[in-house]
Amino acid sequence: MPHLHLIATLLSIVANVEEQKRLARQSEVFLSMAQNVHCRCSLFLLDRENSELVAEVFEKNGSSDEYLTEIRMPISLGIVGQVATTGQMMNVKEAYR
Incomplete structure (x- = not known):
């Protein structure tokens, strides 16, 4: 029976x-579509365990995206x-002013 627990895990x-x-x-599809409408787009996901908002930052380099960093901030x-x-x-x- 211990094997069943391991398999389930x-x-x-x-x-x-x-x-x-x-x-x-x-998320990638959503951001790609949103960037076609606007020049800037961010998608924050909620980390309920830590009460934080999380966004991963990418930069478009030609045909590929380069991962830059992860942003975490308090939900408030x-x-x-x-x-x-x-x-x-x-x-x-005017969110950027």
């Missing part, structure tokens, strides 16, 4: 990895934090 890990890959692909910070905590969309015309 391994299957759970594989399922989690596959879910992360699926989320990464969906800034425009994105307000949207995350209230669940309400915001349209900020």
